[in-house]
Amino acid sequence: MSVAARTLIALMLVAPLALAQDARLSARLDKPTLIAVNAIVDSARVAKLPTAPLVDKALEGAAKGSDGQNIIVAVRQLSMQMGSAKRVLGSSATPDEIKAAATALAAGVSERDLARLRSASGKRPMTMPLAVLTDLIVRDVPIATATSLVVQLARSGVKDPELALFQRNVRADIDRGADPSVAATTRARGLVLRSSGSGNKPTE
Amino acid sequence: MRDETEQHIEQIARELRAPVSIGRELDARVMRAVRRLPRHARFGLWSRLITPRTVTVTPLVWGMLAAAVAAFAVLGAMHAGADLDRAAKPIARAFFPRPQTPAQSQRVQFVLVAPDAKKVAVVGDFNGWDASHAAYQAQHRGGGVWSVTAPVPLGHHRYSFVVDDSLWVADPTAPRVTDYDYGMPNSAIVVQEQK
Numbered sequence: 001m002s003v004a005a006r007t008l009i010a011l012m013l014v015a016p017l018a019l020a021q022d023a024r025l026s027a028r029l030d031k032p033t034l035i036a037v038n039a040i041v042d043s044a045r046v047a048k049l050p051t052a053p054l055v056d057k058a059l060e061g062a063a064k065g066s067d068g069q070n071i072i073v074a075v076r077q078l079s080m081q082m083g084s085a086k087r088v089l090g091s092s093a094t095p096d097e098i099k100a101a102a103t104a105l106a107a108g109v110s111e112r113d114l115a116r117l118r119s120a121s122g123k124r125p126m127t128m129p130l131a132v133l134t135d136l137i138v139r140d141v142p143i144a145t146a147t148s149l150v151v152q153l154a155r156s157g158v159k160d161p162e163l164a165l166f167q168r169n170v171r172a173d174i175d176r177g178a179d180p181s182v183a184a185t186t187r188a189r190g191l192v193l194r195s196s197g198s199g200n201k202p203t204e
Numbered sequence: 205m206r207d208e209t210e211q212h213i214e215q216i217a218r219e220l221r222a223p224v225s226i227g228r229e230l231d232a233r234v235m236r237a238v239r240r241l242p243r244h245a246r247f248g249l250w251s252r253l254i255t256p257r258t259v260t261v262t263p264l265v266w267g268m269l270a271a272a273v274a275a276f277a278v279l280g281a282m283h284a285g286a287d288l289d290r291a292a293k294p295i296a297r298a299f300f301p302r303p304q305t306p307a308q309s310q311r312v313q314f315v316l317v318a319p320d321a322k323k324v325a326v327v328g329d330f331n332g333w334d335a336s337h338a339a340y341q342a343q344h345r346g347g348g349v350w351s352v353t354a355p356v357p358l359g360h361h362r363y364s365f366v367v368d369d370s371l372w373v374a375d376p377t378a379p380r381v382t383d384y385d386y387g388m389p390n391s392a393i394v395v396q397e398q399k
Contacts, residue, residue, distance in 0.1 A: 024332050056329040057385070063333035064372065064386040074385035096360040103392070107382040127360050131392050135379035160396060167379055
């Protein structure tokens with residue numbers, strides 16, 4: 001086989017990989033960072049993890065002017081968290097659920113609590129409950145309290161719009177000076193009562 | 205001896221010149237006899253279909269055939285596109301009933317109160333964290349209120365406001381995420397299909 005033929009075959013084999021890489025990364029990352037990020041993204045692809053969040057994480061780092069080493073660490077950490085999330089949530093988890101679960105893990109939620117929430121949610125999507133759980137933790141509701149409340153809400157069949165309203169109400173209470181834990185517990189209790197009771201729509 | 209021979213020949217010639225009488229049913233009798241014969245397997249329809257044969261086609265005819273097929277395919281594709289789409293939808297709905305195609309994105313309003321800002325943009329997973337993206341530049345509505353309504357794909361997204369190209373501000377009204385990898389906070393949004 002001639003050298004030209006071998007080169008052509010090699011190019012045909014490599015071309016799909018090159019096309020699979022995000023052009024935005026090439027435009028915004030320096031070469032060493034690009035190579036490392038692409039390697040992490042390729043590994044995630046092989047592990048059947050969503051790759052878009054990894055690309056977004058790298059783009060975020062570039063937009064915020066972070067150095068290459070920080071970007072690589074952040075992307076690798078997110079990849080590991082998504083791997084843990086997928087392991088807990090199972091193969092049926094959607095990319096959004098995996099992404100939201102990885103964010104919750106980063107906030108300090110344990111894999112065991114993640115499994116509890118999965119069990120409490122049944123077959124309903126977990127993206128919104130995970131986003132609300134993460135927000136509660138960021139707003140200084142203790143992790144154990146926040147997890148228990150969201151698991152309880154999920155078990156009560158509270159729907160996503162009601163969860164979003166719950167998050168807004170707790171945030172407003174905290175902004176007005178309420179203790180985060182008390183605000184979250186009080187609002188959750190009211191929501192559970194409404195869900196299990198008359199079925200009236202929640203109000204602000 | 206010679207006379208006898210000539211007479212004999214003359215007699216044969218007369219016989220040969222005499223008109224031959226063929227019965228009216230001869231054709232029918234012959235065909236009946238032919239039909240009674242066993243059919244040869246080689247001439248059956250199936251045999252004709254599966255028996256390999258060599259077809260000789262001249263380059264000219266072959267080229268014309270190829271050109272005709274190509275022209276037919278191009279014209280067919282041009283005319284069939286719209287019809288196929290129109291015709292396939294009801295068939296697909298009959299087999300796979302779905303109420304409607306889910307929307308791929310929703311328009312979301314982002315609002316930030318920033319009285320001293322000169323410029324506010326929204327960046328996030330939905331626009332590649334590109335602060336120069338035209339669709340996500342907030343407009344000043346007066347009184348320090350900046351807002352922009354832009355399409356956001358369905359799903360979970362992290363985002364932030366960028367004020368004056370330098371200050372990163374999390375959306376105070378949205379759920380937060382612990383994205384401190386780069387030292388600046390982000391917000392989260394879960395965009396769902398509106399029912």
